[in-house]
Amino acid sequence: MNPPRILYCHCAYAQVVPKEVKEAVLKKLSESGLAFEAVPDLCEMSARQDPALRRLAEAGAIKIAACYPRAVKWLFAGAKSALPIDGAEIINMRTLSAEAVTAALFDPQAHPNLPADKTASSESLVPKETRA
Amino acid sequence: MSLTDQASLRVVLYEGDGVQPLAAEERFATLSSLLEKGFAITRVTGERKVAPNDGAELLVLGRFDQGARPAGASVDGQVPIHFHDLSNSTAGETAIAAETLRAQIHAHRTGEWKPWFPVIDYDRCTNCMQCLSFCLFGVYGVDQAQQIQVQNHDSCKTNCPACSRVCPEAAIMFPKYKSGPINGDAVSSDDLQREKMKIDISALLGGDIYQMLRDRSERAKSRFSKERDSEKALKERQKCLVQLAQAGDIPPEVLMALPSREEIEEKARAAKAKAQQALAMQP
Numbered sequence: 001m002n003p004p005r006i007l008y009c010h011c012a013y014a015q016v017v018p019k020e021v022k023e024a025v026l027k028k029l030s031e032s033g034l035a036f037e038a039v040p041d042l043c044e045m046s047a048r049q050d051p052a053l054r055r056l057a058e059a060g061a062i063k064i065a066a067c068y069p070r071a072v073k074w075l076f077a078g079a080k081s082a083l084p085i086d087g088a089e090i091i092n093m094r095t096l097s098a099e100a101v102t103a104a105l106f107d108p109q110a111h112p113n114l115p116a117d118k119t120a121s122s123e124s125l126v127p128k129e130t131r132a
Numbered sequence: 133m134s135l136t137d138q139a140s141l142r143v144v145l146y147e148g149d150g151v152q153p154l155a156a157e158e159r160f161a162t163l164s165s166l167l168e169k170g171f172a173i174t175r176v177t178g179e180r181k182v183a184p185n186d187g188a189e190l191l192v193l194g195r196f197d198q199g200a201r202p203a204g205a206s207v208d209g210q211v212p213i214h215f216h217d218l219s220n221s222t223a224g225e226t227a228i229a230a231e232t233l234r235a236q237i238h239a240h241r242t243g244e245w246k247p248w249f250p251v252i253d254y255d256r257c258t259n260c261m262q263c264l265s266f267c268l269f270g271v272y273g274v275d276q277a278q279q280i281q282v283q284n285h286d287s288c289k290t291n292c293p294a295c296s297r298v299c300p301e302a303a304i305m306f307p308k309y310k311s312g313p314i315n316g317d318a319v320s321s322d323d324l325q326r327e328k329m330k331i332d333i334s335a336l337l338g339g340d341i342y343q344m345l346r347d348r349s350e351r352a353k354s355r356f357s358k359e360r361d362s363e364k365a366l367k368e369r370q371k372c373l374v375q376l377a378q379a380g381d382i383p384p385e386v387l388m389a390l391p392s393r394e395e396i397e398e399k400a401r402a403a404k405a406k407a408q409q410a411l412a413m414q415p
Contacts, residue, residue, distance in 0.1 A: 037173070052172060
């Protein structure tokens with residue numbers, strides 16, 4: 001089984017992720033021998049419905065160093081690229097230390113933590129094209 | 133051109149088989165400069181493909197001085213690939229090379245617009261259309277199934293979270309906002325109570341928000357005509373808006389940029405009609 005892919009968001013256009021956390025995480029990724037994806041800003045990609053989001057969402061298990069899981073879930077869904085509920089782990093650089101973020105990123109096991117979808121009875125509200 | 137119509141350029145940092153990898157510091161410097169310039173980067177190691185095809189043109193970076201350039205076939209041969217040799221290139225020079233290519237192929241530039249827009253949590257949204265009827269800037273619309281959606285991301289006013297405050301379910305997020313639950317943090321029962329209190333900003337302000345704006349505009353107009361002093365009028369206008377800005381955490385520049393009284397009325401009418409129509413068509 002392939003290890004989870006790694007995606008790092010640089011949140012380049014706002015100061016909401018502490019700079020020292022972003023830099024330390026990127027540095028640790030750079031020092032690792034791992035393949036990964038680094039994007040300047042997931043929000044911007046979501047607004048443009050960047051096809052790269054679909055590629056990332058459809059490639060199986062993924063660990064994403066970004067911000068809050070609820071926000072990341074709906075940024076992907078908003079780009080018609082829903083993340084797999086059982087295969088995406090979001091690691092929050094707004095609240096965690098750089099050490100905690102890198103420990104989670106480098107853990108070969110994925111720990112999916114997207115907020116659960118609505119119950120089936122009310123699921124019809126979710127636009128069809130955003131579902132996985 | 134809409135945001136979704138623009139071409140993309142993706143950078144691949146190729147350190148796969150047959151190519152000498154960069155030193156860690158060099159890799160960090162290269163990645164940092166490219167991210168700051170708004171490039172998405174895929175770092176490739178081992179035997180992996182250069183990068184799966186997602187339609188973006190590719191700029192492949194690597195130490196190709198030993199003739200170990202990866203084959204174009206590794207991305208299915210479906211998108212143009214450009215190569216840049218890192219053997220004699222600093223991080224700054226690499227970023228300039230990427231920017232030059234981006235301009236040549238007319239790929240979108242990032243950073244020209246701060247990506248500030250509402251993100252709807254459909255696990256919470258009840259499709260009540262309050263956001264649609266509230267927003268004066270045409271950010272929201274409905275799809276064919278009358279489902280609320282964000283349609284014009286770049287019409288949203290930077291740093292203004294006002295629509296998230298009228299949402300009774302705390303279903304509207306602005307991921308770059310300072311605090312929760314608007315920033316995407318989990319919604320607590322306390323938040324919901326607080327959000328319920330904010331259902332109608334006008335209630336917070338003790339009246340209809342549009343009426344308040346109309347009154348303010350009328351007062352300003354009358355003062356302006358009497359005083360003929362635009363600077364004084366502007367100062368007064370700013371003073372009047374402080375309370376409004378504080379109550380809704382609306383940036384003063386957003387309020388200052390509101391259109392004329394007639395336009396506000398027209399836009400509010402149109403938004404309300406759109407929302408009512410969508411609600412009427414719901415099953």
